[in-house]
Amino acid sequence: MDDFAFIFAISCAIIALIYACKFLNWIWIRPKKLEKFLRQQGFNGNSYKLFHGDSTEMKAATKEAMSKPINFSDDILPRVTPIYHKALHKYGEKCFVWVGPRPTLVILDPEIIREMLLKNYDFHKPPGSPFDRQIANGLSSLEADKWAKHRKLLNPAFHLDKLKHMVPSFYLSCGEMLSKWDEIVGNEGCCEVDVWPHLLTMTSDVISRTAFGSSFEEGRKISQLQKKQAQRVMEENSSVNIPGYRFLPTKANRKTRQTTKEIESLVMGIINKRMKATEGSADDLLGLLLESNLKEMRHLGNESGMSIKEVIEECKIFYFAGHETVASLLVWTMILLSKHDDWQARARDEVLQLFGRGKPDYQKLNHLKIVSMIFQEVLRLYPPAAVLDRFVEKEMTVGKKVRLPAGVKIALPVILSHQDCKIWGDDAREFKPERFGDGVSKAGAGWGPQPAYIPFGWGPRICIGQNFAMLEAKIAMAMILQRYSFQLSPSYSHAPRSVITLQPQHGAHLILTKL
Structure with missing residues (x-):
């Protein structure tokens, strides 16, 4: 014995020594090696701070940015x-920031992008955090x-000849949404409305209908649960991810797991019903x-093919990636057209000339040249995803002999490329849809x-x-322009x-006037 x-x-x-060594490597040895490697390649940033990196500075910068x-x-x-802007201002274009013990490089070179x-x-x-995967x-x-x-299997659902069958759901x-606005505006014909939550609800309903068709009400419930789940995940991701933390029986972790099971149960129920159906089941995304x-x-x-579990995950992605992207495009379009009423008038004239007061005809949507120019300029100034992320799995050489070590994250700030004066000219931050008058390829100088x-x-x-997103946005904007004019309310606060x-932090308070 x-x-x-x-x-x-x-x-x-x-065993304890092995895990202690792994922890020491994760928390200190590897970050310091990466920092030395990056500095040798000409990248600059703050010195690594144990465990937190730049997390404290990030939170302070974000809090300050959101304060007014x-x-x-x-x-x-x-x-x-805010954190990338500060790093670029302090260290120049070849810079990095620390997200916990992992450095993130900010890449602006178009060739490397x-x-x-x-x-x-x-x-x-x-690699997403365990909470992201929830x-x-x-x-x-x-x-x-x-x-x-998965891309191959999903492609057929997004062909234009399939998307046209979803147009009735857009209508x-x-x-x-417009009927609700009519109720709010009432007989006076003019009223202040925060259009942001209405646009979110509308685009969420579109996803519910186009993803699940006849199971719309169940789809709505899935959407609501997904929103709550996303809020919890964002709260968890705002702090440093401690390995194994998600397994602890905290109230938040239990609630996250419970919501995940509820979402998957609802999706599974819809899939089972759909697989038993013999007809009329292939007009929506799930079908x-x-x-x-x-x-x-x-x-x-x-x-x-995909397993049922994988089909469930793709259905969840429909919600997560679908409705907020279109809502973001629509809300910034309405805000900018409220500020530039000449372009609002031109867009409305184009819509009325093509469709009158009737439903926008799917076949004629491609003739909305002015509306398309406006959308392209809005997407340039207010892209739904301000930054794209990538990860270096193994040591790579990119561009003109720039070596990148394995284990670093890459931030590709879309919004910086979209407002680069070297590409777009001195008016890069101004709303000028006419720059897209000859199409996207000729909009900026010197793209190559x-x-x-x-x-x-x-x-x-x-x-x-x-x-899918552009089709939905065109139909929604055409229907809004047919029925309402809009301008900024005095209570509107510009806070992207x-x-x-x-998103607009304080909503989008506009004065809607019924036409």
Whole structure:
């Protein structure tokens, strides 16, 4: 027994020592090695601070940025990306910041951005935190061959010939929102409305209808649960991720797991009903995905398709990636058109000339040239995703012999490229839709082959839902312009902030006038 106790004690001590060494490497040795490597490559940033890195400074910078609104003429970058803005101002274009014990490089060189977005097998999405995976673990977070398989299976659902069948859902959801505005405005014909929550509800309902069709009410419940889940995940991600913390039986962790199970149970119920249906089940995203998946498995075998668990994760992604992107585009469009009423009038004239007061005709939506120019300029100034992230899995050389060590994150600030005066001219921060008059490719000077305009990403991983988003936005904006004119309310505060998507912190208070 004494020998056994001795051996057991030694074994425990060895295991403890191994884990202590791993922890020491994670918390200190590896960060210091990475810092030395980066400085040798000409990158600069704050010295690493044990455990927290720049987290304290990040929170202070974000708190300061969010503390007060700005003027329309002010640069929005210090408010939207405060920590990157400070690092660039302090250290120049080759800089890094510490997110806990991991450095994040800020990359502005268009040549390197192009290379990273093209080489999606080399530069992956950053590994999400365990809390991120509670929201969804589908296409946007998959890599390499698994990503390619899911992309192939999802592509048919987003073809334009399939999307046209979803147009009635766009009409219905936007019509319901406008009816609510009619009730609020009443007989006076003019009223202040915070349009932001209404746009969020409308785009959420669109996703519920187009994703699940006849199971709309269940879809609505999934959407509400996803929103709550996202809020909790953002709260958890605001602090340093401690390995194993998610397994602790805290109130927040229990609630997160409970919500995840509830969402998956609802989606599973819808899928089971759909798989038993014999007709009319392939007009929505879920039906199209199941159809595509079944065809692939019949042709190439079960391993070529998705499991039911994977289908559930893709359904969750529909919500997470779908509704806030379109809502962000619509709200900033309404805000900017409120500020520039000449462009609002031009857009309305175009809509009325094409559609009159009737429903926007799907076949004529491509003729909305002015509306398209406005959208493109809004996406340039207020891209839904202000920053794209990538991760270096192994040591790489990019651009003109710039070496990047394994284990660093990369921040590609879309919003900085979109407002770079070297590309767009001295008026880069001004709202001028006319710059897109001859199309996207001729909008900025000196682009060359580099991606300077990437509101939906670029390269192989460009957003699969881009056509869906633009179709929905065109129909919604056309219907709004047909029925209402709008201007900024005196109570409107200009306060853009990045919360997954670029959003108005204090809402979008506009004066709606019924036409």
